[in-house]
Amino acid sequence: MKRFTVILLMSAVYLMAVADSSQKYREYADTIRKEVWGMDLPSFKSPASAEKYGDESAVILAAYRGINAKKKTGIAFNVAMLTNILTSPIKTTPQIHATDLYRRLIQINDRAALEKFSEFELVTKEKTSNALNFWANYKEDVNYVLGVRIIKPDGRTIDVDTNDFIDVKEGKNEKELKQKLAVPGLEIGDKIDVFYYTESKLKNAHLDFISIYFRDEYPILNYKVHCEFDDNLTSQIRTTEGAPEFRCTQAENKDYIIDAELTKAVEKTPRLWYNGLRQSPAAFIAVYNRRNKQDYTPKSARKDGIQINPDPLDIQNDSWEQMSSVPYNQTFFGILTGHLDGGKKVSGNLKKMLKNGEITKQQAADYLYNLLTFSYSTNNYKYYFNDFVYYYRWFLDLIGIKDAEMAISSVDGSQPVDQCIYFDNISWLTHVKDIDRWYFPVAGFTAPGEIPAAFQGNPAALRPPKKKKDADGRPLQFLMPVSSPEDNRNISSLDVTVEGSSLNIERREENYGSCKGAGADILIEPDLVDGYLRYLNRYGQTIALKENKKKAAERAERYNDAREKQLTAMKEEAKSYHGIDALQLKDYRIESIGIDPDSAMLSYNLNYTVDGLVKRAGRNVLVSVGLLMSPQTEVLPSDRQRADDAHMISPRQFETRITLAIPAGYKVSAKSLEAFDCRIENEAGAFTSQARIDGDNVLISTLKRYNHKIEKSENWTALTQVLDAAADWRTHTLLLEKQ
Structure with a gap:
């Protein structure tokens, strides 16, 4: 009976805590909404006429982005070493407190826009702090607020009540709390005023990279940006593609005030084949607290202040410096390949065969690339795309390939390196000079030596030689090659x-280069493992997964689950191909996963009947x-x-x-x-x-x-x-x- 009473009391306390937390959030959100709705923004109070855009689904009459970042200093337990706990149990920690407001006033012109803006969802709170972060004194506490109001054609304003939000738990173990909001009463012809507000409290972490786009899927008539950055932080801003001028002044408290405004209407983005990051007028902002010792601070950001459109070479140099900081460890090859039978012997065997002329330099480099890819994919070592390339460069040296060099570039979804502002958007590449062959971070089903489509045609840079006398006359800045159709x-x-x-159809698909992306939805773990092992068991090498009975049983269970999902994926592939649901799949087979450079084709067969x-x-x-x-x-x-x-x-x-x-x-x-x-x-x-x-x-x-x-x-x-x-x-x- 006592145990039952204790359980009831604990449940009651828990429910009271949850209710109290929910009430505090609602009070906090109401305060933020009151502040935002009370802002003096002329473009929202008296928006420009959208009569010209009556045929558009919606029009963004006004947009506003307000960002504020302040340097803070907190305290934390000094738990890095036991001696620290005994002698200096408390230490200061660098922090950034930031707010980010994104607000839009949108004219609803048709049913498609009405449906899109009639429901919203938002994560209300995120908190990152685990055992590892405790030892690193790292913490990220983020709150979110969504605000919505309707402006009727007759001028009436209808605020959506906080209580109209529905709390929904999602994610793993239902630990992610989201709020879903239906917008009752919204009609075609109305305006909707909506904002997203983010408050971040970061300890030993830099602010997330900020992107501001002055073009959208709907026309924009006015867009104002206002930023306030602490003078004890480093703020770097890059503007591109005709973005409005970012003007900087300094307040009495020495904070930097940044203002920009788009006053000329911008047409909507095209529906097909448009890269907003590369084509839209935009601004990209990186904010650092250089006193942070846990999160890497690039060299260009180690002096407080504001930098508007800094020299891209300075940002490239950040990447070169970060590259130089990666410690060399000759035993690391064994760490990455130790879970493979025969893995640790490969480097010595390749070196011997290469020296004796039994394999070519290209064959050795290609084999090593696929071995490293397979090793990362099948062990528990965490994959970092840049580290992968740098370790590969080391291992080339380990087997006797001494002319490998490092370069940098970026994918289509990041800023080009000749306009970069954020070092972490730069990708590292390895180039084997003698055979003019490029090796990239693992990307889909790229075979060794293939240049992934996302890099093709993009600006790149070779690592500058340490001494001028070592320069060989090649330009350090260049464009990556582009492939043919x-x-x-x-x-x-x-x-x-x-x-x-009906029709009975036997279909074979062969995919090369960028078309191999079609395999993303249909290839499963057993296909990849079998494909890599078929490739790796050559040149006299014998490679296999090394696992105990428990891991083998777990893998077999994963394989069974994966094959069930693959069967569903193959049915969907056939239906999608013909655009018809009336289809019966009889059989299918994966032939090749596309990672062998001698035949870099991803292929599969299907047999089905379609009505x-x-x-x-x-x-x-x-x-x-x-x-x-x-x-x-x-x-x-x-x-x-x-x-x-x-x-x-x-x-x-x-x-x-x-x-x-x-x-x-x-x-x-x-x-x-x-x-x-x-x-x-x-x-x-x-x-x-x-x-x-x-x-x-x-x-x-x-x-x-x-x-x-x-x-x-x-x-x-x-x-x-x-x-x-x-x-x-x-x-x-x-x-x-x-x-």
């Missing part, structure tokens, strides 16, 4: 037979042959006019090869067969197709090609001609006439 091709080969009202592609027309049969080609990008009327370059993943080429068996007792209509012949070729790309009869089969082939990774805006019309031709071809049917 043939390097990034997909080939779909289909053998098709008509079976009553809905065969229709009776009296005694004749119509086959929707167009749907045997994969789905095509559709150009909408709103896409036709474009002033922005099209940023694609890479130059690409898509081939479809169809063999359709002519059913007994039928012949092919010559007129319907002719409709499958097409040829569109221009400076942007091509779409071509040919159809012919070969004995008892119809042979149809198509080719769609994108010539460039970045297509200039002046070629947009040419590109739409290619897209239109492919989309139209997919609507065609083949008539089989009864004999």
Whole structure:
């Protein structure tokens, strides 16, 4: 009975604590909302007219970004060493307290915008502090507030009550608390005033990287930015692509005041192939507390103050300095490969074979790259993409390849290194000079020596020599090579037979270069392990996973779960290919995962039956042959006019090869067969197709090609001609006439 009473008391205390915490948050959020709604922002009180944009789904009448960062000093237990606890139990800790307000006033013009802005969700609180962070005296405490109000056409303002939020627990063990809010009463023609507010209290951590974009999926009429940064912090700002000027003044308390305002309307971003980070007017901000000893502070940020558009070479030098700080450890090869049978012997064996001429330098470098990739993927060592490349450079030296050098670049989703502001967005690369071969952080199913599409054409820089006399005349700043469409091709080969009202299809997919990204949803752990082991067991090496019975059993269980998910993924792949749900998957097989540089193809086969592609027309049969080609990008009327370059993943080429068996007792209509012949070729790309009869089969082939990774805006019309031709071809049917 006593135990039962104690449990009841504990439950009551817990519920009271939860209720108290929830009440405190609501009071805190109400205070923030009152402050935000009371701000004097003329662009929100008297927004510009949006009459010009009546055909747009929505219009951002006004936007505001307010950022404040202050240096603070806290205290913490000095637990790094036992002697510290005894002699100096308390120490000071560098902190940053920051707030970030993002507010928008949006005109709702149609149902799509109404649905989008009729519901919001938000994580209300995040707290990072665990045992490891305790020893490092690291802590991150973040609160979030969402505010929404409706402005009716007659001027009435309706504030959404705090109590309208619903608390929902999500995430692992339901520890992530989110608030979901429905916006009742919002209608087409209304304006919605919405803000997101973030308050961060960071101990031994720098502020998260800040991005401000002055272009959106809806037109923006006005955008104001106001920042206040403590003069005892280091704040670096980079503006790009015609962003408004960031003006800096200093307040009486010496804080830096930064203001910028966009006063000229900016059109919405294009729907297709637009890279906002590279193409939109934007500002990127990094804020550091240089007194922080736990979180790395780059050299360029070790002096307090404000830096607007600093020299990109200074930021590049931050990356070189960080690279130099990585400690060299010759035993690390054994640490990374120790979980593999035969792993520790590889470096010595490769060195011996390379010296004796049994393998080439390229073969040795490629093998080492795949071994390191496999090692990281199958052990518990934490993967850092830059460390991977640097360790690889060490291990090349370990096996006798002495001409490897380091370089830096960045992916399409980060700032280019010639405009960078944040060192952590820079990627490290290894280049083997003698064979002119590049090696990158692990990216998808990249084979050794392949340049991932995200790096192609991007600015890069070689590591400067320590002494001028060591320079070899090559420019240190350069552009990464760009591949051809043939390097990034997909080939779909289909053998098709008509079976009553269904089609039986055996399809083989071959993917090269950037098209190997198609494997992300279908390849599973056993495919990857088997693929890497097949590659690694060559040159006399014998590599296998080394595990006890418990780990082997756990792996077998993971494999079973993964295969069930893969079966579902394969069904979805087939449905997506034809755009039809009525499909029965019979069989599938993974052939290659695309990591062997001698045949860097990711390939798989499927066998399935699909309904809905065969229709009776009296005694004749119509086959929707167009749907045997994969789905095509559709150009909408709103896409036709474009002033922005099209940023694609890479130059690409898509081939479809169809063999359709002519059913007994039928012949092919010559007129319907002719409709499958097409040829569109221009400076942007091509779409071509040919159809012919070969004995008892119809042979149809198509080719769609994108010539460039970045297509200039002046070629947009040419590109739409290619897209239109492919989309139209997919609507065609083949008539089989009864004999």
